[in-house]
Amino acid sequence: MHRFWSLLFATVNLACLGLVVAAYFTTDWWLPDAASTQAVQIDWLFYFIGGLCAFFYVATQLILVVALWRFSSNRAGLANPVHGSHVVEILWTVGPLAGLVVITAVSFPVWKSTKYQGLPASFPIGSDAKASDPDQVILVTARQWDWHFRYPVATIAVNEIRHWSEDGNPTDIVLADELHVWKGAQVQLLLKTTDVIHSFFVPALRVKQDTLPGKTIPVRFEPRLSNVRFDPQKGTLVPGEQPKTWELVCAELCGGNHYRMRGKVFVHPDKASFLAWLENARQKSRARAATETTGNSSRSAMPGRPAIAVADAAPQSARGRTSDPVENESGSSIGNQTAEDSANP
Amino acid sequence: MPNPLASRNRQKTGSVRKWGSWALVSFVPFVLLPFLSTSCADREGYPEDLDYPARTDLIVDETPKLSPNNLSAPGAFEKSIADLALVGGKILDPAANQDPWRAELNELLKEHFGTPAFPRVGASKDGLESAANALNLDPKTLELGSMAYRRHCLQCHGLAGDGRGASGIWVHPAPRDFRQGKFKFLSTSTARNLNRPSRDDLVRTFKVGVHGTSMPAFGLLAEEELQAIASYVIHLSIRGEMEFTILRTLLKPKSQIVFLFENFLPDEEVSKDQEKLSVFVPKYLKEILSQYALAEKSILQAPEYPYKDEDLPESIKRGHRLFSSQAPDALGCVSCHVDYGRSSPWQYDEWGSVSRPSNLTSGIFKGGRRPIDLYWRMKRGIPPSKMPAVTITGGDEDKKIWDLINFIENAPYPAKLPPEVREAIYGKSGRLAPAASSEKPKHQ
Numbered sequence: 001m002h003r004f005w006s007l008l009f010a011t012v013n014l015a016c017l018g019l020v021v022a023a024y025f026t027t028d029w030w031l032p033d034a035a036s037t038q039a040v041q042i043d044w045l046f047y048f049i050g051g052l053c054a055f056f057y058v059a060t061q062l063i064l065v066v067a068l069w070r071f072s073s074n075r076a077g078l079a080n081p082v083h084g085s086h087v088v089e090i091l092w093t094v095g096p097l098a099g100l101v102v103i104t105a106v107s108f109p110v111w112k113s114t115k116y117q118g119l120p121a122s123f124p125i126g127s128d129a130k131a132s133d134p135d136q137v138i139l140v141t142a143r144q145w146d147w148h149f150r151y152p153v154a155t156i157a158v159n160e161i162r163h164w165s166e167d168g169n170p171t172d173i174v175l176a177d178e179l180h181v182w183k184g185a186q187v188q189l190l191l192k193t194t195d196v197i198h199s200f201f202v203p204a205l206r207v208k209q210d211t212l213p214g215k216t217i218p219v220r221f222e223p224r225l226s227n228v229r230f231d232p233q234k235g236t237l238v239p240g241e242q243p244k245t246w247e248l249v250c251a252e253l254c255g256g257n258h259y260r261m262r263g264k265v266f267v268h269p270d271k272a273s274f275l276a277w278l279e280n281a282r283q284k285s286r287a288r289a290a291t292e293t294t295g296n297s298s299r300s301a302m303p304g305r306p307a308i309a310v311a312d313a314a315p316q317s318a319r320g321r322t323s324d325p326v327e328n329e330s331g332s333s334i335g336n337q338t339a340e341d342s343a344n345p
Numbered sequence: 346m347p348n349p350l351a352s353r354n355r356q357k358t359g360s361v362r363k364w365g366s367w368a369l370v371s372f373v374p375f376v377l378l379p380f381l382s383t384s385c386a387d388r389e390g391y392p393e394d395l396d397y398p399a400r401t402d403l404i405v406d407e408t409p410k411l412s413p414n415n416l417s418a419p420g421a422f423e424k425s426i427a428d429l430a431l432v433g434g435k436i437l438d439p440a441a442n443q444d445p446w447r448a449e450l451n452e453l454l455k456e457h458f459g460t461p462a463f464p465r466v467g468a469s470k471d472g473l474e475s476a477a478n479a480l481n482l483d484p485k486t487l488e489l490g491s492m493a494y495r496r497h498c499l500q501c502h503g504l505a506g507d508g509r510g511a512s513g514i515w516v517h518p519a520p521r522d523f524r525q526g527k528f529k530f531l532s533t534s535t536a537r538n539l540n541r542p543s544r545d546d547l548v549r550t551f552k553v554g555v556h557g558t559s560m561p562a563f564g565l566l567a568e569e570e571l572q573a574i575a576s577y578v579i580h581l582s583i584r585g586e587m588e589f590t591i592l593r594t595l596l597k598p599k600s601q602i603v604f605l606f607e608n609f610l611p612d613e614e615v616s617k618d619q620e621k622l623s624v625f626v627p628k629y630l631k632e633i634l635s636q637y638a639l640a641e642k643s644i645l646q647a648p649e650y651p652y653k654d655e656d657l658p659e660s661i662k663r664g665h666r667l668f669s670s671q672a673p674d675a676l677g678c679v680s681c682h683v684d685y686g687r688s689s690p691w692q693y694d695e696w697g698s699v700s701r702p703s704n705l706t707s708g709i710f711k712g713g714r715r716p717i718d719l720y721w722r723m724k725r726g727i728p729p730s731k732m733p734a735v736t737i738t739g740g741d742e743d744k745k746i747w748d749l750i751n752f753i754e755n756a757p758y759p760a761k762l763p764p765e766v767r768e769a770i771y772g773k774s775g776r777l778a779p780a781a782s783s784e785k786p787k788h789q
Contacts, residue, residue, distance in 0.1 A: 005368070008366075023504075031645060143556075143561075144559055144561070145559070145561040146554055146561035146562040148556075164448075165761055167758060167760065168708070168758060169758065170754050170761055171756055171759075174714065176552075176553055176554060176561075176562030176564055177562055177563070177564055177565055206610045217637070231559060256511070256512040257500070257512070257514075257561065260497075260561075261561070262440050262565065263565070264565060284715075285714075285715055286715065286716060287716065287717045288647055288650045288715075288716045288717055288720075289646065289647055289649075290532060290644050290645065290646050290647065300747060307783070
């Protein structure tokens with residue numbers, strides 16, 4: 001078996017390539033849904049760099065396999081070392097350098113469009129002249145170990161956003177672990193934390209940003225896929241165009257329950273659906289009357305397993321909060337006011 | 346330079362090749378291992394041979410009259426309970442007493458409440474099955490709840506619901522110790538001294554968490570799971586209360602079993618030969634279950650909201666007066682919520698931990714921030730934390746309570762307050778820091 005090593009390397013490499021190809025065609029193993037506009041750009045970057053690396057990977061492994069094959073027997077004789085070649089040395093410096101420069105050049109616009117949106121025109125680095133005011137502003141407060149989202153009910157002028165983020169309104173709706181946006185909205189999240197460093201990470205939106213104590217950090221994105229719709233008749237969320245679950249997870253170790261610090265992202269198809277849901281949530285958060293006990297709903301649940309099955313996960317978990325119009329006190333609207341808004345002078 | 350391909354060196358290269366191949370091949374199963382293992386942990390319950398441990402931690406019989414001046418240091422909650430005895434509190438030590446009735450008590454608890462893997466409420470001969478089932482405390486629901494509790498709640502709230510789980514001993518405020526049978530955020534009536542939670546009270550707490558503490562929101566769990574956990578928590582609470590009640594009575598010197606009947610089942614006629622723990626436990630269990638059933642039917646309803654939007658500023662002003670004035674027709678809440686809660690004095694609660702009247706300018710409402718939640722907090726109080734139920738005299742109670750709620754709701758938002766109220770709370774600039782620095786107790 002003189003050619004054993006060559007065959008081994010060839011087999012393992014083919015197996016790895018095969019896994020990559022299989023992963024591409026099996027949804028769960030590849031990239032999540034590109035649910036935001038910046039997801040499309042970031043994914044393109046991923047494929048471009050991946051393709052470039054794949055080219056070099058295949059090329060080097062091919063050379064290795066062929067060399068192992070041809071020189072596997074001692075009949076091939078001694079090697080003939082190459083002692084320096086100026087041309088080759090220049091080529092293998094300039095070539096990769098050019099590749100890296102290209103990668104940098106294509107990365108910059110993507111970085112700019114994700115991190116520098118909505119800057120004032122006077123800002124020196126690539127402020128986007130056509131970046132618009134956000135359609136939606138939500139205050140996100142991370143705490144050990146859940147996420148609070150504060151939705152304004154009244155419209156806030158752009159120059160009032162900062163005050164609102166610090167003061168708030170008593171009529172704001174505060175929910176735990178539920179992010180609601182609509183397709184095509186320019187969403188601005190203001191990230192805060194009440195205790196330690198957390199990280200707001202939604203893989204489907206390709207949004208990740210650490211939350212730092214003492215800071216309010218803005219994040220912008222625009223959803224392009226919708227997974228739920230609010231049904232005013234039923235008063236609940238129902239599956240939308242893409243009945244998928246998009247999770248929010250904490251991406252910075254923050255204590256014993258960091259692994260379970262999750263939330264769900266609900267993208268409505270349009271502003272009307274979002275506003276209908278918002279009004280429904282507002283009424284619940286202003287509940288002035290106790291309502292009847294509703295008892296168990298008719299869905300079956302598997303104990304210990306959160307409802308993240310693909311088919312109707314979004315409405316199922318939402319239904320846990322808004323199971324029927326009667327159950328006013330089911331608590332989707334009872335997050336609590338963020339502490340630092342009022343406590344920090 | 347030796348030729349590595351010459352025959353005298355072939356032996357070494359041959360063995361390297363053989364062992365090297367085996368080393369490489371043996372890696373394969375390790376690479377595949379993560380893909381082969383599946384997470385079955387969420388289907389597992391407690392080990393079947395695990396029993397609830399007999400209670401060994403200290404029991405707080407009476408909290409000290411003095412105000413505390415120390416918070417417990419992290420991880421030192423037990424020590425702070427022990428230290429209550431040094432400042433005038435009364436502590437009972439279950440470990441100091443090993444009389445025969447202790448073993449009998451443990452047997453009775455196991456008989457009537459089962460084990461963590463197979464919990465139940467009531468032994469089969471008690472005849473309490475229908476009462477338990479009506480409260481969703483049937484064995485099947487409790488088993489589901491036990492599995493879910495183990496997965497979601499155990500690490501803070503502990504095996505027996507003692508609040509001393511692995512994570513629980515490090516957080517402040519401490520996670521709820523269910524074993525006294527007391528809860529803070531209730532919506533049920535206080536008539537007949539009933540202080541039981543409704544099932545909805547518990548489920549609501551699960552869904553939104555308790556802001557200002559480390560209790561997170563569990564709203565993403567399925568509704569059935571939350572209901573099952575509520576059942577299991579009630580089970581832990583009833584079991585704990587049974588144990589706590591008996592220990593607290595019998596650990597005192599010169600205590601007799603008949604005291605249990607006298608104090609906790611005063612309406613029961615008990616003959617001399619019935620003064621036994623085995624008689625007391627099922628009877629008291631029946632009493633507790635009937636209290637829970639009554640609580641389910643006694644949810645407090647708030648009066649209808651009498652105001653329109655334009656009435657809000659005046660309502661806030663009236664509420665502010667009710668809160669801060671010491672006049673006979675006002676409530677004088679400010680006497681405990683000193684400086685609107687910014688300088689509240691520290692005090693002991695019924696579990697022996699240190700807390701204080703809440704800071705109403707912070708915007709943190711532990712029991713929920715809806716108007717109805719605030720109504721419940723004030724209408725029926727928070728007994729274990731010594732928040733009294735608000736009693737309004739002088740007529741017009743319906744309007745006055747809503748005035749107070751409107752004030753509390755808007756107090757954290759200076760911009761939303763009428764000018765006089767804003768000035769009273771926040772000073773002239775409107776965004777002032779607290780008027781007096783609240784003295785934080787030092788850690789031990």
